[in-house]
Amino acid sequence: MDLFESAGTDDVGVPLDSRAPLAVRMRPRTLDEVVGQDHLLVPGSPLRRLVDPPRDRDRGAGGAGGAGVASVILWGPPGTGKTTLAYLVARGSERRFVELSAVTAGVGDIRQVVSDARRRLVAGGEETVLFIDEVHRFSRSQQDALLPSVENRWVTLMAATTENPSFSVVSPLLSRSLLLTLRPLDVEAVRRLIDRAVADERGLAGTVSVDDDAREQIVRMAGSDARKSLTVLEVAAGAVLAGDGRPPVGTGRAADEQETPVVTLEDVEHAADVAAVRYDRAGDQHYDVVSAFIKSMRGSDPDATLHYLARMIAAGEDPRYIARRITIHAAEDVGLADPTVLSTAVAVQQAVALIGMPEAQLVLAEAALAVATAPKSNAVTTGIGQAMADVRAGRLGQVPAHLRDAHYAGAERLGHGRDYLYPHDFPHGVVAQRYLPDELAGRRYYEPTGNGFEKQLASRLEAVRRILDR
Structure with missing residues (x-):
């Protein structure tokens, strides 16, 4: 039995695949295990009503378990739990679950799923949840093909997107669906996920421990992406266990025969293939690189600006953080010497949110270069500083x-x-x-x-x- 062998089944009897990635094995089994989305999980919320077991009175209200809640569009950054919530809806409401990817599916696939769902609904009352990942990649005609099934509730649509649905989803489909916005995971939420994965039997089952520096590096590299944090953890832990020579989990060896191997900062850096982009244990070099990036823009050196920007991107810095720093310094260091730079920086913040990495590195580079090559003035900074001091x-x-x-x-x-x-x-x-x-x-x-x-x-x-x- 290797490190990732299943401990059996989860709490609802679903087999756990020992070969599945850590992020899949650690997928929440209940809404209570979901982190970072408390605003969507309050009692009586649409998600709660979709996931709660069906009641007879709900069936009479027009939707088994859903109390009349129709299809849902989940909008949020990568790794915030969109797919997880879709699985929980299907499992909790005891509905059949079908998943399509907008990257590979066509109109024919949609029609086949809908036809099968209608047949099952008529024959035995079995309801179907159709989950479409990256729905923004569907063309207008593909999205239009979903409308009859959504309007007639032949399926309950759960569509996930990282792009603003107002621009990426056709209006008729958007108006027939409930839009739920997932928030980026904060630092504490990602820490909790890492600690849970280390201890949980579905995860690493305590076969390793993670020191504070390594954990903070994973958090920093992952940004708000839960999947990325668990992927880096899995690779680092696997390398440590292989190098330690310890038999894998489940061989019967007593846990206390030797000390638990520790995942260190160096292990995390090697796992993420960014060993050349070092952030030291106290985080000083992390802040040094950010500082150098800012000062290079202020100093009008476009080459140094791109160098430090590349180091931050390679180290997994949150692109939204980089975009915020650029925007701040468009006002602080350029100001009215070139008022258009601030507009560019604000547009880049929006573009980063809509596009995501790795393509977002292009718009980040454009904004950083706009600041670096613009004429400089700190008159705005000085002026508001003096006014605030007087007040x-x-x-x-x-x-x-x-x-x-x-x-x-x-x-x-x-x-x-x-x-x-x-x-x-x-x-x-x-x-x-x-x-x-x-x-x-x-x-x-x-x-x-x-x-x-x-x-x-x-x-x-x-x-x-x-x-x-x-």
Whole structure:
């Protein structure tokens, strides 16, 4: 019996395949084992009603076990549990489960499944859950082929997608389905999955332990992807056990004959084939690489920017984290020297969410290069910093009366809005008028540089301020 031999069957009598990947063997058997999606699992939620065992009163309500809940589209990043939830719905509701992949299935496959489902429904009342993975890969005609079966409830559709259904699923199908959004797993959820896989009889059954540094590296590399975390753990554990010379699980050898082998940081790095991209035990090099990436963009070095970006990608850094850092520094280090860079960075955040890796590395590189090659200005950063410092220090003053809200009864009597000058009534849309409180008159927060677009902005702002200060 090898390391991954089954311990028998799971709690509902389904055989456990000893050759199945760790991520498959550790697939939750109940909703209570699902982590990171608490917002979908509250009592009375649609998922709870789909998974709970059927009751007679539910059957009368138009859906065995589902209390009238129709088809479902599960939208979320990879490795967050979309397939798992589909399996739980089928198993918990005692329905037949059929799985199709949008990568390989065609209209003919859909029609065959639907035809078989209708026959079983009429002949014996057996209901079918049709799970379609990556439904966004279906063409419009393929998605349209699902509509009659969904509308007539010949099947209960469970469709999974990593792309925004508003753009990737046809409107008629979307309107006939319940959309459930899965959230990315947080760090604590991924840690729990790793610890469970190490201890559980379905997983590694305590044959190895994982030190803190190794576990944190797996968490960091996996991002929010549960499947990736368990895949890396499985490979690292297998290598450790093979190198340790310990007989596999189930040979009858006493567990306490020798110390349990430990999966270390080095084992994880080798398992993920990123040994050249080292993050040291304290995580310092991880933060060093991020810091170098940021400073290379700020320093206008596109080559160094791409180098450190590649190191982060190769080490499994969460692409959404990288996109957030790029967006922050589009404002912090470029600002109004090139206002278009921030728009590019925000668009890349959306593209990363829609596309996913590995293709997302292209849009990340474009945004990072946009920041690196743009003219630089920290005037936005300096300006808001000084304004916040004044506010925190209590340098506030009263809002001038002519700027106060005058859209309520009694405001005119208080003088609110009186003598306010509407700028569009004056040449160039600027009029001599006080905006800052008296206590801060003459205070300058934003001082544009002479770089990029801010060179033009500085000239205009100087003329505007001369009018305002008259």
